[in-house]
Structure formats: structure tokens, C-alpha cells
Amino acid sequence: MTDSYVVSIDQGTTSTRCIVFDRRGNLVSVAQREHQQHFPRPGWVEHDALEIWRNVGKVVPRALAQAGIVAGQVAAIGIANQRESTVVWDRRTGVPVAPAIIWQDTRTDTLVETLARAPGAEDLRQHCGLPLATYFSGPKLRWLLDHTPGLYERAERGEVLFGTMESWLIWNLTGGPDGGLHLTDVTNASRTMLMDLRALGWHPDSLAFFGIPAAMLPEIRSSSEVYGTATAVLPGVRIAAALGDQQAALFGQTCFAPGDAKCTYGTGSFLLLNTGTEPVHSSHGLLTTVGYQIGGQPAVYALEGSIAITGSLVQWFRDRLELISSAPEIETLARTVDDNGGCYIVPAFSGLFAPHWRSEARGVIVGLTSYITKGHLARAVLEATGWQTREVVDAMNADSGLELTALRVDGGMTANNLLMQFVADVVAVPVVRPMVAETVSLGAAYAAGLAVGYWPDLEGLRSNWHLAARWVPKMDNAVRAEERENWQRAVERTFGWIKPEARAANE
């Protein structure tokens, strides 16, 4: 018997990658392609969904070729995706009706304010576990319906389809206009504000509240089951998992027990805590979301602390300020100085997410003096990620009543040693990285492999988890307290920056 493998497609915010995993959960090959970020106006972030689909067609064959395997050796495909980003496309032609509105996009801020005053707004959070914010798909979809002539009527007639990225990819992988399957999974659906968290179906009241025709919505399925067979890219291979990227990372970190938590450092950073089969509602600015659902088993829920801007602050530093030529160089630059020199950067580029949820906040750099060099700025960039982590850990501890004893981390920024040490220093618990840093992809692969029997059970997956690195807190308590206060004062300076009338003019 020739060896078989599981392929995962991670459709992320900045790139699409394909990773081939073997039976021990080891990475065999990886291929990646970045796509264009479009910023047509301040606060707007768009992707071309067709470009993303083309990239899938490029990276998957490349990863297979690199691994030296053929489609016949692929046991299943799993998909992990950037969440909330909203695509609406024509069912007949497969062409998107508008650029995809990305999760960081804040164009819906006035819409969200109007909706917040509408009847039914208070009940919304009970159904869907989320605060009304620009972040989620529901408002973005409503915006598209409002601003694309004739779209609402076409949606009612079922001529156009809505989906987040996994829906878009699965539809295209299974034939597109020619019989493509239109479905989503519980984790992605739990980010729309349209799903009933307990019943795991579209909630009629939420659909009515946002004014969204049911005919355009995908069918909600579990995160780990055989949805269908691919006819494009990897013809004949079963598509057996879909999860939002953060939930995929929770799965890849084998956080299968209530109380298990992980933080993934990517474009943004996301701390998720497994709360078992009951949704827990937060009183400290965290989200209630579906962690995963395996086939017909009960769904597992999670509390989530979402931070919008972490890795993308480094990208901004690289691409917009051009102070470094590659992302890892931020560490080199930051090490040219011993501390932040009194400078703090609060990257409220899309407002602030957890635990503040301030759409009107915008970024600040404070504490500037003639003393500050680009090295201090680089430090401040990395420290922003550390302090934002601390804020969501505090909220998580308060909501769950548990004290986090170690923080499991993953994602590209875990390669940054200075940052990981700083996170350990400010969160004041050890930070641990597992052997596979690519846990988003690994989680999608695990869920797909589980669905087709490639891996037998969760216990088997858990035995694949090994510690690869551990950073222990070294910061002096007094320094930590002082720096924390400075950070909090810097955060307060971001509040209320966007005036209501400016938002109205932008509309």
C-alpha cells in the first residue's frame, strides 16, 4: 500500500496555502501564495475572491508536486479559512457581484450604530453570542444588499449566493455553476450573527433583523464530515472538513477538553478557550462561538478573545513605513535597543476588538520624543501584541473563573523569539509552542482525517502534540505593573477618535 496523506487548504487573510500532512501529523510539504489587499478607502479592506480561487488552483498542485505524491494518495481535503469575510456571487456564472468585504473592514460602522438602536438588537446577542460589530458577516452582507443595485431582489430569487471563504471554495471545488455544493460549517456560521448558537441553524429573527433573504444562505453542516467529492483542483478527493481558521487552530492544538486554550498569532491574534458542550456568555468583552462539531456529535463551544491587529502591524511597518524589508527583521531592529524608550503603539486600525469593542477608536503612537529611534518603534510594535494578549487573558480569566497556568501559542509570529519572551513576561505565565507551528492547517487536516477514518479518534491526535519551545516569565513585577499602566493609558487615547458625523459622511 502506498502512503496516503491529508491535504489542508488554509485560505488566510494575506495568503492561501496548501500543506500536506502525514499520518503522524508531520508537515511534508507546503506551498503558499499571497493575494492582493485592496484598501479603496480608509477603513475598507477588500479581496478579489476569484484571485483567491485561482491561487488555490496554483498552491495545491505545487504542494503535491513538492511532496512527490498524486491525488490518488490524498485521503481527504480539509479547509481552514479567514473568518467573517463576506462573498456574494452569481450562482449561474460563478462571478462575485462585488469585491469580498474582509473581516477587518469597518465600512459598516454607521450601519452597525443604526442597527444597534433598532428593535430586536438586545435579543441578538442571546441568539448568536456576539456583540453587534463591524467585524461579523451579517452587517457586511446587509451592506452589500443595500449598496448593490438589484441585489436584494436577486438574493430573494436565489440567483446569488452568500458565503464566507470556505463556502466559496467548496462551491468552486465541487463544480461551481455546474452543481457546486453550497454549504458552510458551524464554526463559520457562528461568526455571521445569523446562526442560533444552540440550535445550530439560521435564526429567523436574526435574518429578519438584518433583512437577509434565506434563499442566499448556505446549508450549515458539522466541521468534520464528508461534504462531497472535489471535481476541480483535486478531482475525486473527498472534502471532509471546514473550520474557521481560529477554530482550526484550537483543534490543531488538540484543545479537546473544557479549559484547554490556545492563542494563534497571525494577521490578528485570537485566544480561544474550550468551554465544552454548553455556550458560556461573556461579561468581559469576549465572544461566544462554536469551537467545532464532529459529525453528528454535540457541538463544542469556545470563548474567544479577538485581537484585530498584531501580525498586520508588522506588515504595516514593513510595507507602509518601509522600515524593514521582511517581517522577521522586526526582531533584529527591535534588538538594537533595550526597551521601548517610553513609546507605545496602539494599533486600533479597525477600531479595537476584544475586550474593548470600540469601532470608533483609531490607532495612536504615544510617548514620542526626540530620543525615539526606529528601534524603539519596532519594540513598540511587538509589545503591542504582548499587551493585547494580556488584555484578553485577563478577560478570559474573569469570565471563566479559572487562572490560565500556561499559554499555548502557534502561528507565524511564534518564530519571533523576542515577542514570545515578551508575551511570557507580560502575561506572567509560561508560553509554550507545540511541535507544529502551523496549527491552523493541522487542525483542518485533523478534522478531515478524522471524518474519513485516516485518524481513529481524538486521543490518537492528542498523542501527536509535543512541546517544541517554552518561554518563562522574566520581567520584574514592578516593571510589568508600570508598563501595563502605560499601555492602558495609551489605549484610552485611541477612544472616540472617529466622530459620528465623519462616519455619516463616509457612508
Add this chain to the structure above:
Amino acid sequence: MPGQVQSIARAAAILRLLASSSGRLGIGEIARSLDLAKGTAHGIVRTLQDVGFVEQDKTSGKYQLGAALLHLGTSYLDVNELRSRSINWADPLAARSGEAVRIGTLLDGKVLVVHHVFRPDDTLQTLDVGSLLPPHATALGKVLLAYDVGAANAVMQGEPEPYTRRTLVTARTLSRALTAIRDNGWAAEIEEMTLGEAGIAAPIRGYGGLVVGAIGLSGPVDRVCDAQRHPRPTLVAYVRDAARAVSRDLGAARW
């Protein structure tokens, strides 16, 4: 005397042209100035761009000298970038071999540990990124010395410290070992630094084959070596595969 390599002479001319020009130049301008076919000029400029000697302006599409030229004398690959690009291959090496993995580069005559993956047995281990190792007594260091004549001479002219009685401390034994490493493409260390410990390492190559670092595993002698005290061939193969995978990534288009 061997003949002149035409494309290198032309590449040098293009660099001179860009250096003396007051602004950026387009492919057409470069081709006309040097009386080259546009396709020929484009091929050379693209290669120079790949190695970082030439940069293209995003908006105008015109070319200028690249930042890498200014840093020719210093290390051309940032160590944090090396870690970032090798992390995906160091993890599977540790998982497959069952041993701790380190990546090192030379810094002022010592081996700087730029990346460290724990032995995958979930025991308590300490991250030693940033620590310095003696180059003559470690597999990582010997690999780096084998491909850096200057550093090797400096070590041999000094007085290499004997950590154990197996440490190579004479110029003759060290020089012979480095030749063997170049022939084999990998290095081993067997109780040369610490009694009971062994290691295997191989070179990580960047553009044009330049060695930019070394990746290796280390562990107890009885696990790393067979009964004859030779490094186990499967482990050597894992190390070399990982080194090749990182090298391939570094040689590919810039991230």
C-alpha cells in the same frame, strides 16, 4: 586561462550603469546603453534582482541598485529571517528523529544558536536561542567552519579549547575533519563537547549555494550513534533532508 563568462561581464556592466545613473533605469534604457537585446538585459536584471543586487520600483517598474549590495561585507541573511524560514522544517526533523534540533550561524568566531526545538518527549528543557557554542567542538560549528575558510583559519590559529579528550584541537585534525565534512556534506560530533552526547549537522545554503547556517540534532550517543559509534544513517538522512528543504525555501523567490 579560462575564457571570460559573458553574462557575468554584462551583469557587472549593468551594475556599473545603475550605480552611475542619477535616477532609476528601465529595461529599454539599460539594453540601449549596453547595446544588448532587451530579452538578454531583462534576464540578467531579473537574476540580479533575485539575489538582491538590483531592486525594481513598484510604481514605475524601473530598476536601481539593491540594498543587498550595500551589505555585501556583512551577513546577508538576517538570523531572525533564517529562523522564521526554517521553523517549518526544524519541527518535523525533531518529530521524526526524536531529538532536539538547533540551527546555528557564525557570529564573531562562535556558533550563535538562532533556533532551538525541544526533544519531543515533553520533558522540561530550556530554550537556548541566543547562546553561543564553540565551533570546533560541535557538529553545527564544524559544518559552518567547513564552508568558511576565514573562520576556520582563525579557529586553527587560536588555541581551541579541549572540552573532552575527543575534542579536535590541532590544526591538522581539524583541517582533515573539515575536508571530510565538505566531501560528505554533513558533520558529526561524538563526545567532543560533552561526554555521552553526540550530534549530526548539515549546511543550509542560500542563493548561489552560499552556506548561511547549519541545522543539526543532538542527543545521547547511544541514540544518535549505532553500536560501532557511527552516526545512524537514518538520522543523517533526516538532517540532510531538513537542510535541503530549508535551502530550497531560501533559494526560492524572496518572501
